[in-house]
Amino acid sequence: MRFSKHTYKNRWLILLTFVSVIGIANKLAYYFPLRVDLTEDKRYSLHSSTKALLSRLESELQVNIYLSGDLPNEFKQLQTGVIALLEEFKAYARCPVTCHVIDLSKEPADKRKEILKKLLEKKIEPTNLYRQAHGKRIENLIYPGAILSYQGNEVGVMMLKADKMTPTNKMVSQSIENLEYEFISSLAKLIDYKNVKIGLIKGHGEPNTTQLQGLSQALGELYEVHNVMLSQVFELSNYAALLITKPQEGFTESEKYVLDQYIMQGGKVLFFLDRLKINMDNLASGNSIALPLELNLDDQLFRYGVRINPDLIKDLQAGVYPIIVGKMGNQPQLKLLPWPFFPIINNFSDHLITKNINAIYTQFISSIDIVKVEGVIQTPLLYSSPYSLKATTPVYVDLESLRRAPDTNLYKQGPIPLACLLEGKFNSLYKNRMLPKGIDATQFLAVSQPTKILVVASGSIVLNAVSPKDQQALPWGYDPFLQQSFANQDFVLGVLAYMLEESGVINAKRKTVKLRLLDNLKVTRERLYWQLLNIVTPIFMLVLMGILWHIVRRKRYRVKI
Structure with missing residues (x-):
């Protein structure tokens, strides 16, 4: 078969045109990148607030990932999810984002020791994995975390951060959903956000600085934190939010008015209040009585839409407390026994704040009633477990009761609301009432701007434990008896993020990812079949x-004689 010069010319023209189109398309893609997420759950799409934060990077962001080694399938998917997320970060960041996966088992002993110390300092806790493989039980200690480095500063990211009381596959699925929020909220700590002021209300017998050290440090990483005395300050509009943390003395009418008018101006307030007072020193003798704590805030909270009841919740899903169960020689024998007065909250509403959150540790928490108020949306965020009850005043707190098994037939009043989020326009407490003496009535606001209020019926959520040996603060949310960390910090910071940045990084938690896991039993049974299928089929298709x-070539180009 012969080809004319015209045919060759057309072929070269087509080739030149094709190369030109590819080159132009490549150039356009460089200046106008287009990314399309075709996954069902949009797992590779970033929220607009995430893109906005990445666009603020002014230098290289380095990410070291320590989740590596011989991992089960679920954790391999978590690792893959992290790497895929960082690839998306690279696409939208104005500066380079570099990622390194570090396998601790391959590091020299001295360097590994240094890295492990650093991980603990960044609050990246190890996780022990137990699994069956090839008829053997394998135990792995992994560090599901990463460290972000930016402009000489570092922050840790705990990637396995979900409800630890759920099965492993669901816990990993929740962690994958949370990845964008965990990374971007940690990055926000490195990019200066401290122009937002937060006030901690003082002057009412609040806990000492050691007990609130965890709260102050966590807030200080994101906000500019100030102590506020309501009796000395009349203008609070420069504070984005106020926290009332476990006061033990009542508020005056003048202080209540200042707080009320701050809310009327659109200010956000987080109340962490005890309704009953427990003298823990009296428990050394074995018992105490919980009596009402008069803070003079009941009428104000009622006007806003909630009421904290004078009771204590007893829950079968609870923490533990040490009691003496006997003696060995002259040494008392201590035993940790479950105490229903220390509820572990693992029952949440379906809300952005509490999505995929771990359990919350509380002590001596009361119930909350919702009061219908026009124009206010009331969302209970925390509930007791179904196996709980209300102990009404006067509540007799007896350590000896720990020795006796609880009557489970009584624990059937749950779930009981324990914390409530209020959103909307609130009526002032002093609407149609006499104002406190000395107040200028010309500046009075009767109805608020749209705002948000949180009411939690216990101050224990914001406290960190204190070591009895050296009186040093323990990490916020860590219970030394259970030797377990809880999500108290995540809850409080999540509420603040929701209140102050309604369109901010917390919206990254809206992502829902379906974890499609392999059937391990089927994989083991059919391994050889699928290996042969994957190897032989492509070769057969190519042949x-x-x-x-x-x-086809022989038929097309066969020379006819």
């Missing part, structure tokens, strides 16, 4: 295509 192409 078949080659034969067909050879036949």
